[in-house]
Amino acid sequence: MSILVGKSTRLVVQGVTGGEGTFHTKQMLDYGTNVVAGVTPGKGGTDYAGNEKDKFKRDVPVFNTVADAVRKTQANASVIFVPALFAADAILEAGSAGIGLIVCITEGVPTRDMLRVYDFVRSKEIRLIGPNCPGIISPGLCKVGIMPGFIHRKGRVGVISRSGTLTYEAVWQLTERGIGQSTCIGIGGDPVIGTQFIDALELFNQDPGTDAVIMIGEIGGTSEEEAAAFIKKNVRKPVVGFIAGRTAPPGRRMGHAGAIIAGGKGTAQEKMAAMRAAGIHVVESPAMIGETMEKVLRRKGLIRSLPARKKPAPARKKAAPLRRKGARSRKKR
């Protein structure tokens, strides 16, 4: 099982004939994603099979508008590769055409534009992921975004992250240990984004195909603290967490528009403390994400094919309440 994207996803690519759009449409088709349409205003009515550099394995019909694409192909999800100043327009177009899941890859969208589309997206109950994100993948089923497909493996750990390559790093550490993923979502590094940690956590919490979650945050804002409070209250699946940027200086934007310690708030230390207090297994080093998740899964008996390692008594004691509830969620399945 997985969340948000899977075999029933019918994808339309907005900006399909651009350089980025072409390259990643090819990658998505190769991964097995059901790309049903592309949109490039003015090129409607043609079939597109990529360019010299990136040839698609099959034609993708191109439409002038997302509404046309939906009418003709029953597309139900969109991925956006248009330039930053046109991204808000693309989101509104997809939402108006009845698309329920919009993944905006575009980096550098002005905050004012995102504030403008925010209410529209919420009022229509549209799920927007991003902008400035790698997208979402349910390994083995469907890839909507720019992440390298081969580093993933089908399985039962959910991954949520504000960053791109750091997510790949965490996923790779899991895959190398033979631990697969149910779905991996990059929510994006901007200050105003469509899907927050809490939204994704709620979905993973309800997903019977997800046993545990990895949450990767970074400095800036308070969404990790809010997520920690949500986890403490609602989530009984184990969560392993990391916050990037403990060495970041205040007042400097660390690449992502949202990664900035403003007015002394949003430090990695504060976030880690809030997450620890919520029972999240927080790692100090990003090199320890996979290893820690493996330990947690073993302790909870969620990796059964391999012999369990030593079980230290104090750790067991601490994990006891989680364990009981974990057992209950397994029974449900």
Add this chain to the structure above:
Amino acid sequence: MKVHEYQAKEILKKFGVAVPPGKAAFSVEEAVSAAYGIGGSGWVVKAQIHAGGRGKGGGVRVAKTLEEVRHIASQMLGMKLVTHQTGPEGKIVKRLLVEQVVAIARELYVGVTLDRASSRNVVMASTEGGVEIEKVAAETPGKILREPVERTAGFHAFQARTLAFALGLSGDALKNCVKFLSALTTAYEAMDCSLAEINPLVITKDGAVLALDAKINFDDNALERHPELNLLRDLGEEDPLEVEASKSNLNYIKLEGNVGCMVNGAGLAMGTMDIIKLAGGEPANFLDVGGGASAETVESGFKIILADPHVKAVLINIFGGIVRCDRVATGVVEAARKVKVEVPIVVRLAGTNAEIAQDILKNSGLNFLVAGSLKEAAARVTQAIREPVGA
């Protein structure tokens, strides 16, 4: 992007935000003629640097005569101004703002910024003007009043009135404050600001409401929409290495440590800095080379990192997803040959074609410390810091 106080005030004035009469000056003569032109019975000479806390460092002084303006301006121009925000190295003053002295009755605070928790802009006001607002927020959060700028409905007069009444204003001051807040919020939205802060906002003895200081930051993502702002960029206020990096499309921030790093992706770059710290080093920089780590980007990255004399080792950490590691490795080898690197370089390449990449590095004849995993990379960094060059 940041601008100087005088530039911020010029922008705000266009939107109807009231500011004291004033003029920028780049020389002593200009300062004197600015004061003469503005008129009045006294002037404030203010050093223009991109940092707060100027008053305490001697960057804001009052002159009663034109001769005093001349004297102060000649002292201030070229002086090294150290404040709590500049760091001990301070900043050289090259520009001044000369303003008419105003008769202050009260000092307040107002600001507009994004509230990320609610994904809305928020207008803040406080009776605690003229002091560090972060301190007020931390110690007495109740003294900061907030009104949201609704995403679609915007900011309305009743909200401005609510804030003005709560600040204890009445009569002309109340009316002027409402006008001020509306104009400030309009400017913030129209100019794609990420911060518009007036500290202090002053109420004069005759009920005028003026921005005595003004600080504006712009959303870098929206600068393309405001080409006129390009002219306001003061490269003298930016780190020369950062300016150099931005020319090569590299996202570089200089830090104080001894281990340089080059990474693809902002999150992984921050994570790599954390690893350096855990390994016993201090990151010398943040450097995100972006999606395509080509030989050219690696080369300019090397040059920029090594221009910092404090760098004792370099960690390159690239996760090859769409980018192939063997290409990055070739780029690293080429760049290292060209740039003549004399400090140990730890290279960690993972993902697509990582094994081929490791062979390329090992067979290059150059002295790389090659790591497979992040954990190994950390250990190599510790080793590199401890051992002398060339070991």
